Amino acid sequence: MRNISFLLIMTMVLIGTTWSCKSRNKVDNKKIELKTKVDSASYAFGVQIGANFAQQGLDTVMNMNLVLEGIRAQIAKTAIIDVNQTDKIINEFFSEMQKAQSAGKLEEGEKFLAENGKREGVTTTASGLQYEVIKMGNGEKPNASSTVKVHYRGTLLDGKEFDSSYARKEPISFPLSGVIKGWTEGLQYMPVGSHFKFYIPWNLAYGERGAGGLIGPYETLIFEVELLSIEK
Structure with a gap:
C-alpha cells in the first residue's frame, strides 16, 4: 500500500504540473525526465489515467483541477466530501450524463x-x-x-x-x-x-x-x- 500511495502521489504531481499549463497541447515533454523506475512507473500510471479519462470522454467533462485536488485532499485527510458518499455522487453524475x-x-x-x-x-x-x-x-x-x-x-x-x-x-x-x-x-x-x-x-x-x-x-x-x- 505504501508503494501504491507513493506512485499515486508522484503521478498526480506530474499530471498536476501538466494540467496547470495554459494548454495541454503546449506541454514540452523534453522538460520531463524519467530518471528512475519510480519516475517511469509514475508517469506510466498517469498515462493510464489520462487514457481512461479520454476513452470515456471525461477529459472534456470533468474539472481536472478538482479531480487532482480531491486526490491530494483525500491523501492528506482534508477532503470536504466523505469517501463513503463518493459512489452515490459519481453514480448520480454518470446517470444524468448518460x-x-x-x-x-x-x-x-x-x-x-x-x-x-x-x-x-x-x-x-x-x-x-x-x-x-x-x-x-x-x-x-x-x-x-x-x-x-x-x-x-x-x-x-x-x-x-x-x-x-x-x-x-x-x-x-x-x-x-x-x-x-x-x-x-x-x-x-x-x-x-x-x-x-x-x-x-x-x-x-x-x-x-x-x-x-x-x-x-x-x-x-x-x-x-x-x-x-x-x-x-
Whole structure:
C-alpha cells in the first residue's frame, strides 16, 4: 500500500504540473525526465489515467483541477466530501450524463433519418427502417426463419466503424430470427447477390441499452450488407 500511495502521489504531481499549463497541447515533454523506475512507473500510471479519462470522454467533462485536488485532499485527510458518499455522487453524475447523451443521440438519429429519407434511392418502410440498393441481385429472397451468409460493415452516424466482416476477411452466417429487428426485416428485401445499405433507427437496433462500448443507447446504425447465400 505504501508503494501504491507513493506512485499515486508522484503521478498526480506530474499530471498536476501538466494540467496547470495554459494548454495541454503546449506541454514540452523534453522538460520531463524519467530518471528512475519510480519516475517511469509514475508517469506510466498517469498515462493510464489520462487514457481512461479520454476513452470515456471525461477529459472534456470533468474539472481536472478538482479531480487532482480531491486526490491530494483525500491523501492528506482534508477532503470536504466523505469517501463513503463518493459512489452515490459519481453514480448520480454518470446517470444524468448518460440521460443527456441518450437524448442527444435520439434527436441526432431522428434528424438524420428525416433528411436521409428524402434522398433519391432511399426507401423508408412502415417500421422506419431505411434501405438503399447498391446492387440488386437476382437470387432467392430469405424469409424470417432463414439462415443466411453475408458480408457486412457497420458504422455509427459519425462514420466510426464498430464491426466488419470485411475487416476479418470472413463472411458470417446466422439465422435471421437471432439478429436485430432491422436486419431481420431488411435482409428479406434482398435477393441473393444483392448489396444493400441499411439505415436502422435505434428501436430496430440495440434500443435504449446499446451494445458494448462503441454502440451507445439510442444509436441509429448504418450497415452495408451483401447477401451471399441462403444456407437453409
